[in-house]
Amino acid sequence: MSSLSVSLIQTNLVWEDKAANLKMFEEKINALSHTEVVILPEMFSTGFSMRPEMLAETMDGESVAWMRKMASSKKVIITGSLIIEEDGNYYNRLIWMLPNQQYGYYDKRHLFAFAGEHEHYAAGAKRLIASVKGWKINLQVCYDLRFPVWARQKNAPVLSLEDEEDKEFGGPQYVGQSPAEPEYDILVYVANWPQRRSHAWKTLLQARAIENQCYVIGVNRVGNDGNNIYHSGDSMIVDPLGEVLYSKPDEEFVYTTTLERKNLDEVRAKLPFLKDGDSFLLV
Secondary structure (H helix, E strand, C coil): CCEEEEEEEECCCCCCCHHHHHHHHHHHHHCCCCCCEEECCCCCCCCCCCCHHHHCECCCCHHHHHHHHHHHHHCCEEEEEEEEEECCEEEEEEEEECCCCCEEEEECCCCCHHHCHHHCCCCCCCCEEEEECCEEEEEEEHHHHHCHHHHCCCCCCEEECCCHHHHHHCCCEEECCCCCCCCCCEEEEECCCCHHHHHHHHHHHHHHHHHHCCEEEEECCEEECCCCCEEEEEEEEECCCCCEEEEEECCCEEEEEEEEHHHHHHHHHHCCCHHHCCCCCCC
16 A cells, blocks of 8 residues: 655745745755655735736746756655636746646636636636645645535546537436546645635635545644734644644644555445435536
């Protein structure tokens, strides 16, 4: 049974100061040992800024280059989100950077209209499920947490819309059988989630773990941002039964834990709830 060592970095962010934030994270990552995945908060190089026209980089920019350098030098996977410009659009883009400098990325699907994020950024349309040591990891960003369908395990029969030729057979049909294995094992949220809604943050992280029978990791920032909005952190690791394995408010910390595959498999075997899930179609 494989295990996976994961490090969470909960810290204050210097508002819209890339150089200061990258230097700070470099020091914290360099101090780590015996870890395999390092998780940073949302928009870790700038804070949750609505000024992408001033702060955005391309995928060839300094922050992505920094992630390449750090992942390679420390022989770890590094993930967190950045402000990225591509094809004339701005994205709140989570990057999953491997030690060999290959990467995957996920553009935040649910933009936080309450803060005007939808006015400055384009929404993503595809999920990213990464794989490491046999673990499958679903990577999401902050406000995505409020939308359970976007995170829902797709291991029930999938509802497929038929093509024109099949309409005579009565509309959409169920196709295939329930997969033998759930879609993913760990659900990660990187965030800049304010303290005033911390109860929702903590409750929803536990809910996502229970309903998807997976580990959930939420990594949030602490401190006041440039709009004087306070963030209490409350970064959290939750087990597949919804029990909180670690969480701490208000303080900066770097915390490393080892997740055990055996524990996850035992929960799913003893409580095979996922097989009874409803079918659905993501569009």
